[in-house]
Structure formats: C-alpha cells, structure tokens
Amino acid sequence: MKLNGNTILITGGATGIGFALAQAFVKEGNNVIICGRREQKLKEAKSKLPEIHTRVCDLSKEKEREALYNWVKSNFKDLNILVNNAGIQRMIDFKKGISNLSVGENEIDINLKAPIHLSAYFIPDLLKQKESAIINVSSGLAFVPIAAMPVYCATKAAMHSFSVSIRHQLRDTSIKVFEVIPPTVDTELDKGARDERGQEDKGIPPSEVAKATLKALEKNEYEIEIGMAQYLRMEARNNPEQIFQRINQ
Numbered sequence: 001m002k003l004n005g006n007t008i009l010i011t012g013g014a015t016g017i018g019f020a021l022a023q024a025f026v027k028e029g030n031n032v033i034i035c036g037r038r039e040q041k042l043k044e045a046k047s048k049l050p051e052i053h054t055r056v057c058d059l060s061k062e063k064e065r066e067a068l069y070n071w072v073k074s075n076f077k078d079l080n081i082l083v084n085n086a087g088i089q090r091m092i093d094f095k096k097g098i099s100n101l102s103v104g105e106n107e108i109d110i111n112l113k114a115p116i117h118l119s120a121y122f123i124p125d126l127l128k129q130k131e132s133a134i135i136n137v138s139s140g141l142a143f144v145p146i147a148a149m150p151v152y153c154a155t156k157a158a159m160h161s162f163s164v165s166i167r168h169q170l171r172d173t174s175i176k177v178f179e180v181i182p183p184t185v186d187t188e189l190d191k192g193a194r195d196e197r198g199q200e201d202k203g204i205p206p207s208e209v210a211k212a213t214l215k216a217l218e219k220n221e222y223e224i225e226i227g228m229a230q231y232l233r234m235e236a237r238n239n240p241e242q243i244f245q246r247i248n249q
C-alpha cells in the first residue's frame with residue numbers, strides 16, 4: 001500500500017492512537033480527516049496539526065454515521081482509506097445486573113456497530129478507487145479477554161472476526177483490509193478504571209502504534225500485531241487456559 005497521496009478518514013482521531021496515526025499520515029503527505037464527539041479535542045488536534053480536517057460526530061448514533069458519510073462523500077471524493085479507530089472501554093460487573101450494563105455508553109454501538117456500518121457505507125465508494133483500504137483497530141484482548149471488561153473484549157474479538165471476513169470478501173477488489181492489534185497503549189482509554197485497578201503498566205506510546213502500522217501498511221502485512229499483543233495471540237493458541245488465568249489474576 002502506498003503511504004502518501006491518500007485521503008484518509010480516522011474515527012476518534014483527535015486523541016490517542018487515532019491522533020498518532022493522523023500525525024504520521026500527515027507527515028507522509030496524506031490528506032487526513034478526523035472525527036469525534038468532543039469539539040474541544042478536535043480543535044486542540046487541529047491547532048497541533050493545522051492540515052487536518054475535523055468533524056464533530058457521535059458514531060453511536062445511526063443518523064450521525066449517515067451524516068458523516070454524506071459529508072465525507074461530498075467534500076472528499078477521493079477518500080480511499082477508512083480507519084475504524086474510535087472506541088471506548090468499560091468495566092462491567094454482570095453480578096449487578098442490567099443497571100450496570102445500561103448505565104454509561106454502549107460499547108457495542110461504538111466499538112462494533114459503528115465500524116460495521118461505516119464499512120458498509122464506504123465500501124461501494126472505496127471500490128471505485130484505484131487503491132484503497134479499511135484499517136480496523138482491534139486489540140490484543142480480542143484473543144485473551146480481561147473478564148472485568150467483558151463487553152469490550154467481545155467487541156474486539158468480533159472486530160477481528162469481521163476483519164477476517166471482509167478481507168476475504170474483498171480479496172479480488174482494490175480494497176485491502178488491515179487489522180491493527182495494539183497491546184496496552186498509554187492513552188485516555190479507560191484511564192480511570194486502569195487507575196482503579198492499580199494497573200502500573202501504562203503501555204507503549206501511541207506513536208509506536210502509528211509507526212508499526214505505517215511500516216506494516218507499506219509491506220501489505222494485514223494483521224498488525226504490536227508488541228505484547230503478538231505474545232498474547234500466540235499464547236491464546238498455545239496455552240489458552242494459562243494465559244487467561246495470568247491476565248485475570
């Protein structure tokens with residue numbers, strides 16, 4: 001995949017991994033659009049990276065996903081890369097019943113439904129581009145779940161499965177399907193809960209994820225396992241029970 005001259009939409013691109021990807025893509029000479037719910041975060045991102053285009057959008061809402069698609073389609077006709085990066089992570093205790101699940105944001109809508117819908121919206125347009133890609137950000141936890149975050153891990157396992165399927169469906173087209181599989185990364189994601197759990201490992205910087213991603217894109221390596229995520233996935237195959245117990249101690 002060529003690394004420059006692309007027009008790229010990164011969901012959740014104002015912070016963390018999404019912003020690191022935006023920085024790396026801009027540096028390579030790409031036209032980058034980011035979206036997210038918080039206008040202030042988008043403004044901060046734009047002040048650091050004036051070349052980017054921003055759009056406020058809550059991807060958990062069907063109407064806003066459709067509006068984002070229509071806006072991108074009319075303003076960026078040459079869009080050829082969709083990065084499904086936006087996500088949230090929650091601790092959910094099922095012993096507390098439906099109230100604990102229903103209070104707060106819906107991980108299934110944001111982490112799974114939105115990328116599936118955006119893919120369905122954009123694929124017919126991406127098919128018309130000479131070279132195009134969908135880049136899905138899953139997680140090492142797709143392969144070994146942390147039981148305290150059951151829905152998050154389920155959405156990431158589903159994103160892995162979805163990536164495998166659409167890669168196969170699109171194998172004879174111009175669209176390449178990549179999956180970025182990060183380890184723990186030092187971002188805002190679930191920061192409060194991480195502190196609550198007393199998790200000392202803050203993870204790798206988001207810039208490392210961006211660097212590994214661009215390197216893999218250039219070589220057409222479709223499953224981009226980064227750092228400890230590679231180990232987790234290998235152990236999930238070789239010693240599933242042991243690795244599950246270890247990360248759930």
Ligand SMILES: NC(=O)c1ccc[n+]([C@@H]2O[C@H](COP(=O)([O-])OP(=O)(O)OC[C@H]3O[C@@H](n4cnc5c(N)ncnc54)[C@H](OP(=O)(O)O)[C@@H]3O)[C@@H](O)[C@H]2O)c1
Binds near residue numbers: 016057110187
């Ligand atoms: N950090 C890690 O350890 C880690 C590890 C593996 C995988 N990942 C994955 O990496 C991706 C990026 O996360 P991150 O770590 O970079 O955390 P982050 O800094 O919190 O980024 C998540 C981004 O998603 C956006 N977002 C959340 N809900 C949204 C919604 N409903 N509509 C639109 N945008 C929304 C957020 O912006 P707004 O809040 O302004 O909307 C934010 O910019 C996620 O898919 C995450 O699961 C992270």
